[in-house]
Amino acid sequence: MKMRNLNILISLLLALVPGIASEAQDTTPYARNFEVVRGTESLSIRSITQDSKHQIWFGTDRNLYSYDGYSTFVHIDREGNNAHFQINAIECFDDKLLLGCVDGLVIYDCIKETFTTKEFLKGNEVFAFKRKGDEIWIGSEVGLFLYDISTDTFSPVNIKSDQPGTFN
DSSP: OHHHHHHHHHHHHHHHHHHHHHHTSOOSOOOOOOOSSTTOOOOOEEEEEEOTTOOEEEEESSOEEEEOSSOEEEEOOTTOOOTTOOEEEEEEETTEEEEEETTEEEEEETTTTEEEEOSTTTTSOEEEEEEETTEEEEEETTEEEEEETTTTEEEEEOBOTTSTTOBO
8 A cells, every 4th residue: 555655646747747847947037148359348328129030130339240149240340440439229121221320320231341431410410210100200409300311311300399299
C-alpha cells in the first residue's frame, strides 16, 4: 500500500513540475544593453524610431546610428558636414528619415546613404515630430510647421492666441 501511495505521489509531483516550473519563470520584460560603437564614450540618445524594414534608428548628440538586430552602424555625412549631427527627432517615410537637428532639417536617404539639408528652417533647432498620414508636424525653436510628404512642402501653423485650441 505504501509503495502504491508513493508511486501516486511521485506521479502527481511529476505532473505538477512543468506547471510549477512555468509559474516560477521570470516574467519581467526583456531588455538588453548594447554598445553603440565600440571604443566611444557614452552617447546621449535623443530620439528612436523603427522603419518599415525593422531597422531601429537612433539620433544622438553626435551622429545617426542604425541597429538591424545584430549590429550597429554609424551613418556619417559623406560631405563632412557634422554641424547637424545633434539629432533631436527622427521620423521615417518611404525609404527616408526626416532628422530634426540643432541647425534645421536634414533628410537621410536610406537607400543612397546620403544626407540633404533642407533650406526650410535652416539654422533653427528642431525638437519634435509627429506624423499623421502624409503630414509631419514639426516643433522648432521658431514655431510649429507642417511638412507634406507627398508634395515635399513646408508650411507654418499659426496658433490663434485669442481662441485657445484652434489653428489657422
